[in-house]
Structures are given as C-alpha cells and as structure tokens.
Amino acid sequence: MESNPHQPPPQTTSTATLVAKKLKNNLSFQSKWAELNGAMGDLGTYIPIVLALTLASDLDLGTTLIFTGVYNFVTGAIYGVPMPVQPMKSIAAVAISDHDFGIPEAMAAGICTGVILFVLGVTGLMRLAYRLIPLPVVRGIQLAQGLSFAMTAVKYIRKVQDFSKSKSKGNRDWLGLDGLILAIVCICFITIVSGAGDDNNDNDNDNDVENRGDKGTRWRRIVTSLPSAFMVFLLGLILAIIKEPKVIKGFKFGPSSIQVVKISKSAWKKGFVKGTIPQLPLSVLNSVIAVCKLSTDLFPDKSVTVTSVSMTVGLMNVTGCWLGVMPCCHGAGGLAGQYKFGGRSGGCVALLGATKLVLGLLLGGSIVKVLSAFPVGVLGVLLLFAGIELAMCARDMKSKHESFVVLVCTAVSLVGSSAALGFVTGMVAHLLLRLRKLGGSEKIQSISSFWMDNP
Numbered sequence: 001m002e003s004n005p006h007q008p009p010p011q012t013t014s015t016a017t018l019v020a021k022k023l024k025n026n027l028s029f030q031s032k033w034a035e036l037n038g039a040m041g042d043l044g045t046y047i048p049i050v051l052a053l054t055l056a057s058d059l060d061l062g063t064t065l066i067f068t069g070v071y072n073f074v075t076g077a078i079y080g081v082p083m084p085v086q087p088m089k090s091i092a093a094v095a096i097s098d099h100d101f102g103i104p105e106a107m108a109a110g111i112c113t114g115v116i117l118f119v120l121g122v123t124g125l126m127r128l129a130y131r132l133i134p135l136p137v138v139r140g141i142q143l144a145q146g147l148s149f150a151m152t153a154v155k156y157i158r159k160v161q162d163f164s165k166s167k168s169k170g171n172r173d174w175l176g177l178d179g180l181i182l183a184i185v186c187i188c189f190i191t192i193v194s195g196a197g198d199d200n201n202d203n204d205n206d207n208d209v210e211n212r213g214d215k216g217t218r219w220r221r222i223v224t225s226l227p228s229a230f231m232v233f234l235l236g237l238i239l240a241i242i243k244e245p246k247v248i249k250g251f252k253f254g255p256s257s258i259q260v261v262k263i264s265k266s267a268w269k270k271g272f273v274k275g276t277i278p279q280l281p282l283s284v285l286n287s288v289i290a291v292c293k294l295s296t297d298l299f300p301d302k303s304v305t306v307t308s309v310s311m312t313v314g315l316m317n318v319t320g321c322w323l324g325v326m327p328c329c330h331g332a333g334g335l336a337g338q339y340k341f342g343g344r345s346g347g348c349v350a351l352l353g354a355t356k357l358v359l360g361l362l363l364g365g366s367i368v369k370v371l372s373a374f375p376v377g378v379l380g381v382l383l384l385f386a387g388i389e390l391a392m393c394a395r396d397m398k399s400k401h402e403s404f405v406v407l408v409c410t411a412v413s414l415v416g417s418s419a420a421l422g423f424v425t426g427m428v429a430h431l432l433l434r435l436r437k438l439g440g441s442e443k444i445q446s447i448s449s450f451w452m453d454n455p
C-alpha cells in the first residue's frame with residue numbers, strides 16, 4: 001500500500017508533539033502566587049551586583065536585562081526547574097574593585113570562562129568530575145556559599161552600602177525608609193509566612209486538624225499561602241519611589257542601543273588572568289556541579305545534567321558578552337532561594353525573565369535610578385533567606401566522616417575566600433580519612449568503592 005506523499009512523517013510529528021508537550025509542562029505554574037513569589041528569591045544577589053557593575057563599571061543595564069531575561073526564559077523551558085541566571089561573582093568583584101579592569105576585560109573574562117565550560121561539557125569531562133567529587137565536598141561548597149550569602153546579607157542589613165565602590169559606610173539607622181526596623185519587620189514577616197521550609201509531617205498533621213474543623217489551622221494556611229518575598233519586594237519598590245520620587249520623571253522609554261564590545265589583546269590577557277582564572281573554579285563547583293546536586297535533591301523527577309548546565313552557561317557568555325552583557329552563570333544559591341519562596345517549575349524563572357525583558361525593552365538603562373533608591377536592607381533580607389536555604393543542604397550529612405569533610409571544606413572556603421582552596425582541602429581530607437580506614441581489616445574491592453563509599 002502506497003503512502004500519501006502529502007502526509008508528514010508520523011515520527012516527526014510525534015517528536016514535535018513531545019517537545020511541545022515537554023516545554024509546556026516545564027513552563028507550567030504549579031501555583032501562580034507561589035511561582036511569582038519564588039521569582040523574587042534570586043533578586044537579593046542579582047540586583048546588588050548588577051547595580052554595582054552599572055555604577056562602577058558603566059555596564060549597560062538595559063542590554064543586560066534583555067539578554068538575562070531571554071536566558072531566564074530559555075533555561076526555564078529547557079530544565080523545568082527554577083534555574084537561576086546570576087552574575088559571575090569573581091569577575092564582578094574584580095570589575096568593581098579594580099579601575100583598570102573595565103567592560104572589555106570583564107567581557108573577555110566571561111567569554112573565556114564560557115568557552116572552557118562549554119568544552120568541558122561537550123567532551124564529557126564535567127560529567128567525569130561530577131562522578132568523582134564526593135558528596136561531602138559538594139555539601140561543603142554549598143554550605144560555604146550559603147553562609148557567605150547570609151553574612152553578606154547581614155552586612156547589607158546592618159551597614160549602609162556604597163555599591164559603586166563595593167564598600168560599607170556606617171551603621172544603618174534604626175528608623176527611616178531603609179532602616180533596621182524595616183529589615184527586622186520583613187525578616188519576621190517572611191519567617192512567619194515561610195517558616196523553615198517544607199515539612200511534610202507538619203502538613204499531614206495540619207490536614208488531620210483541618211478535617212476536625214480547627215479554625216486556627218485554616219487561618220495558618222491562609223497566612224502561609226501569602227507571597228511573602230513578592231510582597232517584601234513590592235514594599236521595597238514603593239519605598240524607593242517614595243524616597244526618590246524624581247526617578248519616575250527620569251525614565252527614558254526605549255531599549256538601549258546594542259553595540260559590539262571591542263576587546264584588545266591587552267584586555268584579553270588581563271581578563272583571562274584576573275577574571276577567568278579565579279572565576280573558573282567557582283563556576284565549575286557552584287554553577288554546575290553544586291547546582292546539579294541541589295536540583296537532583298529538590299527535583300528528582302527532572303533531568304538536569306552537568307553536561308547541559310555546563311553548555312548553557314558557556315553559550316550564555318559566548319553569545320552575550322560580545323554585546324556587553326554581564327557575565328552570567330547558574331548558581332546553587334539562586335536555585336535554593338527561588339525554591340525557598342515557592343518556585344517549583346521553569347515557569348518561575350520564565351516569568352522573571354519576561355519581566356526583565358519587558359523592563360529592558362521599555363525603560364532600558366534608565367531603570368538604574370529606581371534600583372539605586374531601592375532599600376538595600378530589603379535586598380539583604382531576601383539574600384539572607386536564600387543563603388540559609390542553601391546552607392541547609394548540608395543537613396543530610398549523617399556520619400562523622402561526612403561532617404568532618406564538610407566543615408573542613410567550609411571553613412577553608414570562608415576564611416580563604418576561595419571555593420577552589422576549600423575544594424582542594426576537602427578532597428585531601430576525604431582521601432586521608434579513606435586511607436586511614438585501610439589500616440583496619442577492610443580490603444580494597446575497587447577504586448570506585450574505595451573513593452565513594454562512606455566509612
């Protein structure tokens with residue numbers, strides 16, 4: 001029987017349907033308010049760094065908003081989890097503190113880092129590293145990063161910040177539109193609404209009590225359903241406009257003009273030495289390996305591989321940095337923050353991305369005036385809860401061996417301000433403890449069991 005030449009191949013139609021169904025499922029909202037609330041979970045990291053780069057290094061904020069918005073939407077559609085798009089922190093730190101490290105150098109650093117990560121993903125070397133690095137070492141990096149976020153958040157809350165110079169000034173006043181009282185009230189509000197996180201046992205007990213008609217439990221359910229992070233962010237936005245009402249008059253409609261960044265040989269060299277080299281270990285450990293570990297913990301039914309994450313980080317920077325877009329990566333802290341506040345699907349970051357895209361196209365770089373007036377203490381509150389959520393990942397360490405490695409890795413990372421140094425120390429500690437066990441009656445069955453099995 002002859003086939004109809006006008007009929008499309010059934011396999012092609014089936015594949016397209018499956019892809020469309022997967023994308024729709026990845027972008028669907030499990031709860032509209034929860035996903036909206038979760039989208040705010042990463043702003044405590046995103047806004048301060050982007051604002052500092054804009055004020056200190058003349059970053060084109062409008063272009064960065066447009067491209068990072070697209071990145072958010074695409075990664076949300078691909079992964080189906082609230083995968084964050086964050087600034088590359090080491091590169092940003094050098095750009096803010098070193099006046100000789102300008103936009104060309106920062107973009108060169110981002111491109112070089114992106115190329116290396118893309119190659120590591122394509123060749124399978126990133127997957128090999130993921131398999132070989134013990135879980136306690138990864139948890140140590142996550143704990144260190146979470147505590148670092150939390151300590152930075154406390155600094156934002158207690159001290160007046162000058163983002164253009166990346167310095168703290170004096171103690172923050174108790175009263176005012178960005179006072180300590182405001183931050184403390186926001187912390188209490190989020191704690192009451194969100195608590196310490198999901199607790200299935202408490203939920204089950206609540207269901208039993210509600211079935212018996214307990215009005216207190218029903219009221220609690222209403223309170224816990226409030227989008228706390230969104231409400232706190234909206235409060236900060238209102239206070240920013242009240243504080244600087246002239247910011248509205250300063251809006252200029254229309255996107256920024258996109259231009260290709262000219263990178264000299266000197267900029268390439270300086271960008272690689274000062275930017276790429278210190279950034280690469282942090283990107284490999286926190287932006288790829290740690291974020292995949294955390295994604296597996298939070299969303300075991302989703303397929304988020306180190307190969308794909310490494311490639312998306314690489315592609316973001318290889319394409320965007322040529323046009324002056326802030327060097328970007330994924331990050332375990334952003335994922336933890338968005339999950340903490342209710343993000344459960346790719347629709348969470350897609351919504352955030354759409355908002356960035358609209359703001360970038362509508363207002364361009366003029367939106368920096370609102371961000372400059374935004375209460376820093378409020379950003380500190382959001383960052384504080386994101387850091388705590390990330391640090392809590394280490395709670396699944398049960399043996400003394402695991403806890404020892406985690407704490408050694410964390411301590412060295414924090415004191416040395418280097419995830420790479422903490423990683424090396426954690427690996428050495430794990431190796432020494434494994435060798436120590438060989439002094440007993442145990443025999444090595446295989447290299448894999450020797451390295452990965454918990455004592």
